[in-house]
Amino acid sequence: MPKSLPPASDSLAPRSFRLPVLSVSGVLRPRLLLVCALLAFALVAALSWHISVGEFDVPVPDVLRALTGSGDEGTRIVVTELRLPRAMAGLLAGLAFGVSGALFQTMTRNPLASPDMIGLTQGAGTAVVAGVVLGWDGGMGPQTLGLLGAMASALLVYALSWRRGTTGYRIILVGIGISWVCMSATDYLLAQGGHRQAQSAVGWLVGNLNGRDWQQAGPLAVALAVLLPTALLLGRLMRTLQLGDDVAAGLGTRVQTVRLAIAVTGAALVAFATAAAGPIAFVALAAPQIAQRLARAAAPPPLAAGLTGAVLVLVSDVAARTLIPDTELPVGIVTGVLGAPVLLWLLIRTNRAGSGG
Numbered sequence: 001m002p003k004s005l006p007p008a009s010d011s012l013a014p015r016s017f018r019l020p021v022l023s024v025s026g027v028l029r030p031r032l033l034l035v036c037a038l039l040a041f042a043l044v045a046a047l048s049w050h051i052s053v054g055e056f057d058v059p060v061p062d063v064l065r066a067l068t069g070s071g072d073e074g075t076r077i078v079v080t081e082l083r084l085p086r087a088m089a090g091l092l093a094g095l096a097f098g099v100s101g102a103l104f105q106t107m108t109r110n111p112l113a114s115p116d117m118i119g120l121t122q123g124a125g126t127a128v129v130a131g132v133v134l135g136w137d138g139g140m141g142p143q144t145l146g147l148l149g150a151m152a153s154a155l156l157v158y159a160l161s162w163r164r165g166t167t168g169y170r171i172i173l174v175g176i177g178i179s180w181v182c183m184s185a186t187d188y189l190l191a192q193g194g195h196r197q198a199q200s201a202v203g204w205l206v207g208n209l210n211g212r213d214w215q216q217a218g219p220l221a222v223a224l225a226v227l228l229p230t231a232l233l234l235g236r237l238m239r240t241l242q243l244g245d246d247v248a249a250g251l252g253t254r255v256q257t258v259r260l261a262i263a264v265t266g267a268a269l270v271a272f273a274t275a276a277a278g279p280i281a282f283v284a285l286a287a288p289q290i291a292q293r294l295a296r297a298a299a300p301p302p303l304a305a306g307l308t309g310a311v312l313v314l315v316s317d318v319a320a321r322t323l324i325p326d327t328e329l330p331v332g333i334v335t336g337v338l339g340a341p342v343l344l345w346l347l348i349r350t351n352r353a354g355s356g357g
Contacts, residue, residue, distance in 0.1 A: 032295045032304065039291075039307035046314040047091060051083045053318055089212035089276055090313045090331065092220045094283055096273035098309025099231050101284030102291070102300035103266035106238045107259055108172055111346050114285040115150075115270040118175025121279035122182035123153025124271065129186050129201045133193035142204050143216060147275040153178055154267030158260070171263075207280035207332025209317050216276040223272040230265050231302045238262060239299065280332045282339020283309045289342065312338070 051067075052058045058066075058075060065071035066079035101114045115121050127149025128142045157178050161170040190201060240253045249255050270284065287309035288300030294308075295301050313331060316338065320329040 029295075029297075032297065032301055035291070035295045036301075036304050036307060039294075039304060039311065042311050043091070043307055043314070046311050046318075047087055050087045050090070050314045050318050051079055053322060054078075054083060085213040085217055086209050086211075086317075087314065089217040089220065090209045090317050091310045092217060092224055093209075093273040093277035093280060094287070094310035094313030095228075095306040096220065096224060096269040096309075097280060097283040097313075098287035098291070099228065099302045099306040100266040100269035100273070101309070102288040102302040102305035103231060103234070103238070103262050103269075104284075105288050106299045107241060107262045107266070108169070109241070110169075110172055111289055112285070112343075113172050113175075114288075115266070115274075116279075116281060116285055117179065118172060119153045119157055119178035119182055120150045120175075120267060120270050121274055121281075122179040122186070123156075124150040124274040125205050125279055126182040126186045126189070127152070128204055129189045129193075132201045133189045142278075143219075143275040146204075146278070147271045150271035150274050151267060153182065154263065154271070158263055203330070204278045206330040207278040207335065208330040209277055209313075210328060210330070212277065220272050220276040223268065227265055227269050227272075228306070230261075231269070234258070234262055234265065235302060277313075278330075278332060280313060281336040282342065283312055283335055285346075286339045286342040287312055289346065 048060045048063050051063050052060050058078060062071055062075050063079055066076045067084070069076075097115070104113045104115065104118065105111055107113070124146040127145045131142070131145040157171060157175045160178075161174040163170070186205070193201070237253055237258045240247075241255070241258065273280075288305040291297075291304035291308045292300040295304055312335065316334040317331040320331045320334045323329065323334075
């Protein structure tokens, strides 16, 4: 019996395709493409809004003209030299956090798995505080220390969770333990440090875009140019992990190799993002879940999660600068306020699912 055509209302449903000339086949996901397009439009709008808001507002049309090289010289200087570097640092950091969160949540098959929960951002914070308080920086700035701390935490989590291979469950449990160890070490160092040292470290620990320039945004852009294509190429292999390790291995996937590649890519993304903007809370946790529900996907789509994370950081930074007159809050405070309800919702939802409710 011939297959019936899908109903007209199902026009956004995934469908397979094959190109006989190039022997290429795959699955086309119209809804995911539409969501990514809408998120890209929202990102352009958020970037323009972010740049337009400041000590004196610049109309969005003037912002767009300045970005294209037209408009008066004063506006171009304000837009391209003073505000654009900070905005790009936030955009790129949000993109990296969102993609990293999608990788870890897919790898572990757990919506609660994110760099905030498994010790990566806490490791970066401990390294920065140790460098500031104990003078161990060796001439390195907070960005380099944060990068080294996040990567060291990732390696430690993976090594301690290894037992003839790793599982998502062990990675999460070990990561939670490492995060608490790092937080305790950070609290101890802050208590031992001087007032000025502690204030400097705390200003970085909460996630802050104030004073960010191309020295922070540039290395992150270079890292994303390498890591983002890698994350997207891992997407097909990550989908097989959703079926379970045994099924994935039966389909020819080298489970441990793929899991290691995902872990290294995700850790590098969050390490460079944390080095550039500090450990901005909850973006890596919330962005993939929002993107997954917008796309109605079985797992968080990395590109959509990255675009969502970038929008969240830019909008949160505008709120941090404008909520309280004459006061500029760190962006991490706003994302924490927004992300905490998402965490509570995920915990309640996971508990209900586990109890069969």
